[in-house]
Amino acid sequence: MSSRPIIIAPTPLSTQRRLRLDDYLPYRLSVAANAVSQLIARAYVDRFGLTVPQWRLMAVLGENSPLTQQALCGRTVMDKVTVMRAERGLLQRRLLRRQPNAADGRSHRLSLTATGERMYAEVAPLALKYEALLLAGSDALEVHRLEQWLRRLQQAAAALSDAGAGAAL
Amino acid sequence: MSSRPIIIAPTPLSTQRRLRLDDYLPYRLSVAANAVSQLIARAYVDRFGLTVPQWRLMAVLGENSPLTQQALCGRTVMDKVTVMRAERGLLQRRLLRRQPNAADGRSHRLSLTATGERMYAEVAPLALKYEALLLAGSDALEVHRLEQWLRRLQQAAAALSDAGAGAAL
DNA sequence: CGCAGCTGGTTACATCTGAAACTTTCTTCT
DNA sequence: AGAAGAAAGTTTCAGATGTAACCAGCTGCG
Numbered sequence: 255m256s257s258r259p260i261i262i263a264p265t266p267l268s269t270q271r272r273l274r275l276d277d278y279l280p281y282r283l284s285v286a287a288n289a290v291s292q293l294i295a296r297a298y299v300d301r302f303g304l305t306v307p308q309w310r311l312m313a314v315l316g317e318n319s320p321l322t323q324q325a326l327c328g329r330t331v332m333d334k335v336t337v338m339r340a341e342r343g344l345l346q347r348r349l350l351r352r353q354p355n356a357a358d359g360r361s362h363r364l365s366l367t368a369t370g371e372r373m374y375a376e377v378a379p380l381a382l383k384y385e386a387l388l389l390a391g392s393d394a395l396e397v398h399r400l401e402q403w404l405r406r407l408q409q410a411a412a413a414l415s416d417a418g419a420g421a422a423l
Numbered sequence: 424m425s426s427r428p429i430i431i432a433p434t435p436l437s438t439q440r441r442l443r444l445d446d447y448l449p450y451r452l453s454v455a456a457n458a459v460s461q462l463i464a465r466a467y468v469d470r471f472g473l474t475v476p477q478w479r480l481m482a483v484l485g486e487n488s489p490l491t492q493q494a495l496c497g498r499t500v501m502d503k504v505t506v507m508r509a510e511r512g513l514l515q516r517r518l519l520r521r522q523p524n525a526a527d528g529r530s531h532r533l534s535l536t537a538t539g540e541r542m543y544a545e546v547a548p549l550a551l552k553y554e555a556l557l558l559a560g561s562d563a564l565e566v567h568r569l570e571q572w573l574r575r576l577q578q579a580a581a582a583l584s585d586a587g588a589g590a591a592l
Numbered sequence: 593c594g595c596a597g598c599t600g601g602t603t604a605c606a607t608c609t610g611a612a613a614c615t616t617t618c619t620t621c622t
Numbered sequence: 623a624g625a626a627g628a629a630a631g632t633t634t635c636a637g638a639t640g641t642a643a644c645c646a647g648c649t650g651c652g
Binding site: 272273274275276278279280281282283284285286287288289290291292293294296310313314315316317320330331378381382383384385387388389390397398400401403404405407408410411412414415 | 441442443448450451452454455456460461462465479482483498499522527541548551554555556557559565566568570572573574576579581583
Binding site: 474504505507508527528529530 | 642
């Protein structure tokens with residue numbers, strides 16, 4: 255599709271040329287993420303009536319129970335309000351159980367109910383299936399490298415963010 | 424921080440193991456994109472009072488004027504409503520000019536005003552600067568490969584999406 | 593020509609989202 | 623022990639977002 259020539263001698267990043275939105279990494283990242291999110295979100299809403307935040311909670315609790323809301327925020331990288339609301343939804347549908355936390359009266363121990371576990375057993379393979387479809391025809395080494403990239407980007411962004419990127423101008 | 428062992432022999436994708444949110448690509452992608460978006464969005468709001476959609480319009484129009492709203496939707500991969508609102512904001516601030524389109528009475532030819540151009544001249548280098556910071560210490564070849572990846576993912580998602588991913592189970 | 597249907601753009605509405613304020617419980621310091 | 627401050631969770635409010643209805647101008651076919 256693209257007429258972009260294959261660049262052998264890669265352009266140094268510091269000496270960058272004109273801005274082209276189409277080649278701008280944050281843009282590409284955002285667009286790709288959106289497309290993927292949309293796809294999966296729709297699938298989960300259709301099949302299970304789960305929103306993305308709800309889905310994430312289930313995913314985390316399915317592999318590691320029980321957890322407090324706080325812990326869930328950390329694992330899912332979501333706001334506490336978002337987690338709260340997702341939790342509420344799952345509680346109403348009796349997919350989640352909420353038990354008092356002996357160690358701390360402010361928080362609760364959250365885990366999947368039997369029904370929740372059953373749903374998780376369907377949800378997880380489907381998730382993996384989607385991942386496999388998206389990555390069809392990619393060797394696992396490459397994929398692993400990509401994931402590393404994404405982690406690094408996230409960290410770099412976080413670092414810049416609370417270093418107050420203002421400093422860097 | 425993480426106790427995750429370094430995996431030398433990567434697990435094949437098809438024979439996938441349990442779902443681990445932390446290694447789940449759509450999740451990683453979403454989280455990385457969010458972190459990066461947040462960082463940049465904040466910067467642009469602080470410095471220029473621009474939202475992300477507004478920023479995107481300026482970026483596109485800065486490299487290619489004039490365009491119709493429709494065309495902008497295509498280039499920015501944004502909803503027409505989103506484009507409309509961004510446009511409105513820029514018009515109010517006189518960063519954008521809107522001229523009748525001789526070829527079609529329904530649409531308009533949008534381009535940057537002189538003020539808009541001037542802002543673009545500040546905006547673009549800053550954008551590139553951020554990109555450079557995020558990618559600090561990465562060689563351009565790798566970066567290029569990453570961008571290819573992101574494009575492929577986006578396409579794959581789009582394909583699955585309108586193939587009605589239901590078919591794929 | 594003129595009506596049916598389409599397309600660019602706009603508006604209205606319902607939802608989602610996150611920041612900030614608030615409540616309760618825990619922790620620390622004297 | 624008691625007061626000050628921090629942390630977990632909840633509620634509230636304002637802003638952003640997207641879907642669907644809507645209007646106006648274009649296109650194509652009888």
